[in-house]
Amino acid sequence: MTGGNGATHDGIRRRRTNARTTGCPLLNSNVPSGRPRDEIGWQALQRGKTSQVFRPKRSLWVAAWLSFSALTLPLFAALYVLTVPTGRWVPFAIAHVVLLLLFAGIAQRLKGAGIVLAPDGIREREYLRAMTFTPATAIASAVIVTLRDSYGEQVSRQLFMLDAEGNTVLRLRGQLWYPEDFDRIVEFYAVPVRTVEPALTWRELRRDFGRNLDPWERHPALTVAALTSVTIVVALAMFLAVKVAIA
Numbered sequence: 001m002t003g004g005n006g007a008t009h010d011g012i013r014r015r016r017t018n019a020r021t022t023g024c025p026l027l028n029s030n031v032p033s034g035r036p037r038d039e040i041g042w043q044a045l046q047r048g049k050t051s052q053v054f055r056p057k058r059s060l061w062v063a064a065w066l067s068f069s070a071l072t073l074p075l076f077a078a079l080y081v082l083t084v085p086t087g088r089w090v091p092f093a094i095a096h097v098v099l100l101l102l103f104a105g106i107a108q109r110l111k112g113a114g115i116v117l118a119p120d121g122i123r124e125r126e127y128l129r130a131m132t133f134t135p136a137t138a139i140a141s142a143v144i145v146t147l148r149d150s151y152g153e154q155v156s157r158q159l160f161m162l163d164a165e166g167n168t169v170l171r172l173r174g175q176l177w178y179p180e181d182f183d184r185i186v187e188f189y190a191v192p193v194r195t196v197e198p199a200l201t202w203r204e205l206r207r208d209f210g211r212n213l214d215p216w217e218r219h220p221a222l223t224v225a226a227l228t229s230v231t232i233v234v235a236l237a238m239f240l241a242v243k244v245a246i247a
Contacts, residue, residue, distance in 0.1 A: 051118040054185055056176045061111050068103050072096070075238055082245040092245070115170075117188045122161075122170055140164040141192045145209065146199040147174075155199050159186060160212050168212040 076096045083089040109128050116123040121135040145158040157174035159182065174182055186193060200208065206218060216223040 051116055052184070052188065053114060053116055054177070054181045055114040057178060060176060061107060064107055064110060068107075072099065075241075079241060079245050082242070088245070092241070095241075115185065117185065124170060134169045136189060138163045138169055139189050139191055141194065142186060142189075143194050143196060143209075144186065145196045145205060147205055148199040148201055157182060158205070160209065161189075161191075162212070166211070171212070171214075 076092065079092045080089055083092055106128065113125050113127050115125075119136060121133055121137075122139070123131055123133050125131045139161055141162050143160045143162065145160070146155055147158050148155050159170070159172040159174070160168050161170035163169050172182065172185065177185075196208075202220070206213065210218055216226075
């Protein structure tokens with residue numbers, strides 16, 4: 001029995017090397033012409049027409065801005081209402097501008113993330129990280145895992161490109177990428193591809209592929225504790241700001 005992508009379930013087949021152009025023009029997956037807008041674009045231009053550029057879903061960047069706005073605008077609007085009549089609004093306005101500029105810088109870094117695939121290897125710029133390079137000779141195989149959400153029936157594909165020792169050289173989370181680009185990334189290099197089905201849970205993924213996951217994925221309890229701590233700190237800062245405003 002075979003899967004929808006033609007790979008034998010839990011089997012291995014060899015992928016073709018020709019990479020097609022993306023169907024999503026927003027991704028700028030062709031080699032850029034003119035002046036590239038970021039480091040990923042420059043790398044693609046230098047590699048020539050044999051390279052392909054892939055970027056995460058643009059909706060992720062938009063969602064980040066919407067979340068930031070939903071969190072900060074009501075708070076600062078309330079602070080301005082409380083402080084403008086008393087003339088103490090200036091420090092809050094400065095804090096608002098600094099926070100906005102800080103997030104804008106982070107958002108620009110997120111927008112510049114992407115992958116350049118070329119015959120000589122993979123150039124990847126993750127969120128908030130510097131560009132990394134993996135030579136094509138280090139890519140030995142690829143594994144595609146179907147992952148089922150622990151809290152529902154939603155499934156996503158997870159890609160692990162591995163070296164000869166089984167270490168991860170490229171990790172892609174299907175929910176962050178356009179499906180057609182996910183397929184083309186898998187097909188770019190002529191390496192054996194194994195598709196694992198049926199879908200795994202997060203517990204099973206950590207059990208079977210723990211060494212290939214990021215630390216925050218291997219230790220969910222610590223991740224939850226860290227996020228909870230950050231939430232408490234932010235809530236406390238908001239509380240103190242409001243207390244100062246109404247004092």
